[in-house]
Amino acid sequence: xxxxxxxxxxxxxxxxxxxxxxxxxxxxxxxxxxxxxxxxxxxxxxxxxxxxxxxxxxxxxxxxxxxxxxxxxxxxxxxxxxxxxxxxxxxxxxxxxxxxxxxxxxxxxxxxxxxxxxxxxxxxxxxxxxxxxxxxxxxxxxxxxxxxxxxxx
Amino acid sequence: xxxxxxxxxxxxxxxxxxxxxxxxxxxxxxxxxxxxxxxxxxxxxxxxxxxxxxxxxxxxxxxxxxxxxxxxxxxxxxxxxxxxxxxxxxxxxxxxxxxxxxxxxxxxxxxxxxxxxxxxxxxxxxxxxxxxxxxxxxxxxxxxxxxxxxxxx
Amino acid sequence: xxxxxxxxxxxxxxxxxxxxxxxxxxxxxxxxxxxxxxxxxxxxxxxxxxxxxxxxxxxxxxxxxxxxxxxxxxxxxxxxxxxxxxxxxxxxxxxxxxxxxxxxxxxxxxxxxxxxxxxxxxxxxxxxxxxxxxxxxxxxxxxxxxxxxxxxx
Amino acid sequence: xxxxxxxxxxxxxxxxxxxxxxxxxxxxxxxxxxxxxxxxxxxxxxxxxxxxxxxxxxxxxxxxxxxxxxxxxxxxxxxxxxxxxxxxxxxxxxxxxxxxxxxxxxxxxxxxxxxxxxxxxxxxxxxxxxxxxxxxxxxxxxxxxxxxxxxxx
Numbered sequence: 001x002x003x004x005x006x007x008x009x010x011x012x013x014x015x016x017x018x019x020x021x022x023x024x025x026x027x028x029x030x031x032x033x034x035x036x037x038x039x040x041x042x043x044x045x046x047x048x049x050x051x052x053x054x055x056x057x058x059x060x061x062x063x064x065x066x067x068x069x070x071x072x073x074x075x076x077x078x079x080x081x082x083x084x085x086x087x088x089x090x091x092x093x094x095x096x097x098x099x100x101x102x103x104x105x106x107x108x109x110x111x112x113x114x115x116x117x118x119x120x121x122x123x124x125x126x127x128x129x130x131x132x133x134x135x136x137x138x139x140x141x142x143x144x145x146x147x148x149x150x151x152x153x
Numbered sequence: 154x155x156x157x158x159x160x161x162x163x164x165x166x167x168x169x170x171x172x173x174x175x176x177x178x179x180x181x182x183x184x185x186x187x188x189x190x191x192x193x194x195x196x197x198x199x200x201x202x203x204x205x206x207x208x209x210x211x212x213x214x215x216x217x218x219x220x221x222x223x224x225x226x227x228x229x230x231x232x233x234x235x236x237x238x239x240x241x242x243x244x245x246x247x248x249x250x251x252x253x254x255x256x257x258x259x260x261x262x263x264x265x266x267x268x269x270x271x272x273x274x275x276x277x278x279x280x281x282x283x284x285x286x287x288x289x290x291x292x293x294x295x296x297x298x299x300x301x302x303x304x305x306x
Numbered sequence: 307x308x309x310x311x312x313x314x315x316x317x318x319x320x321x322x323x324x325x326x327x328x329x330x331x332x333x334x335x336x337x338x339x340x341x342x343x344x345x346x347x348x349x350x351x352x353x354x355x356x357x358x359x360x361x362x363x364x365x366x367x368x369x370x371x372x373x374x375x376x377x378x379x380x381x382x383x384x385x386x387x388x389x390x391x392x393x394x395x396x397x398x399x400x401x402x403x404x405x406x407x408x409x410x411x412x413x414x415x416x417x418x419x420x421x422x423x424x425x426x427x428x429x430x431x432x433x434x435x436x437x438x439x440x441x442x443x444x445x446x447x448x449x450x451x452x453x454x455x456x457x458x459x
Numbered sequence: 460x461x462x463x464x465x466x467x468x469x470x471x472x473x474x475x476x477x478x479x480x481x482x483x484x485x486x487x488x489x490x491x492x493x494x495x496x497x498x499x500x501x502x503x504x505x506x507x508x509x510x511x512x513x514x515x516x517x518x519x520x521x522x523x524x525x526x527x528x529x530x531x532x533x534x535x536x537x538x539x540x541x542x543x544x545x546x547x548x549x550x551x552x553x554x555x556x557x558x559x560x561x562x563x564x565x566x567x568x569x570x571x572x573x574x575x576x577x578x579x580x581x582x583x584x585x586x587x588x589x590x591x592x593x594x595x596x597x598x599x600x601x602x603x604x605x606x607x608x609x610x611x612x
Binding site: 334360362372 | 477478480484524
């Protein structure tokens, strides 16, 4: 059972904007990277395909508070934790940290995402479906102490 | 005095993802398009430059609820309204509508963004500054009836 | 029969990078916008779906020469012309112009793209297919005078 | 002296498009990742700042041939080699390989990029400048055998 995960990546030049900082929309893409790594760590296929059906995780809501800028070349840690495991959806909490040259970490963002397990039906509509046992058996909600943890990870 | 604006654009192929839908991070970029058009309609330079200083509007918070998918080729309306005009920041409300072939509109997303007027100081730090009169004199808070309006625009 | 088209769009803040200019990768996305508009002008569905099959236009080659920078807020014209209509592919030529405040146009880029009509087979492989009559009857190769035209469009 | 480098990264969900494959424009962003890592391996600051001036490497030309699709979750190797070291510019050759589950590599793309050392003058114009000794002393042109190497790296 896995309830949290930390991914690491570098900031790309193409992720900056003319203000010299990472464009804020990319924080949401960083969250998605951590989600993929979390699913891999849990042994879950993020994208399952049933014959003739695509099953995915569209987002119902995404939110981020930005507390420090990120710049080209920065290394970041992206921490994901399961905030709530619901019948057909998962609420995640994210924290994004800039890894400073002196080894310290600065929190650059804190986010939340609600993602709904969904199948694409044959008429092109999206329909939410219950989380299967293959997902429920591998991940669990993070304890409050993890969600409220103040020190970076 | 301007308090709301509606922008229109098409969905690009490069904005879709392998689920066949617009990647959710692009909703935040659509909001930014409406913000630029709103500032232009109000007669405000979004990006001012003082000698040796870049003044911009980094985001303190961004949030979106997703209620209907967008697909390649869709035309969308992006409605922006000023929710709160604060000393050093602006809160916006966004609504994104898909323009259907029959002329009806389907709400695809509702978002909020808080953006802070900021200068980049000579040592590379960001520092918030009060909204100047040249901004305050051109935009105002949208009345409650605009923010709560149920019918699409 | 259509052999060329010009699209117009604005440069978004999110398309710039920390050098203050449009990131070069976005020139290729602008080309794609012109391709969509060209297909629409010709009355061709860019993305056809046969039952159980996705038919698309993956790129075999893309190239761009950059001659002038583009900046946030610029309006650009993107001119597309059919350079060669082949059995299973199309070669396009692109020219991207910045629309200056005085009404003049500055060429910012010149590109080429080769795109192959392709179906996704049931085992996940890509397979090129001949251009159908529904495409061949609607577009044709641009005459040399169009391809070599020196004045902006 | 360094003349080549290989970077490794994963394909992100946000880099795919509705065809289920990596959007072709992202191949150019992958090249840029390898360029950054190459400069780091050589001990060169990619972005130098002189007081009041930004020095960067805008692209004069970029090109890619696409030979195999990339998909979400793939691991790729991006090989960069210096093809020509000129007075004010560098020509790079890129090869992008998909790392297959069996350990083999499939070439997904081959690209070239010409990048010009440029300063942003005080009036906002771009001006090319000669490569400084601090760059010339750290990188050199790859021998023909490296550029023509057939086996993946």
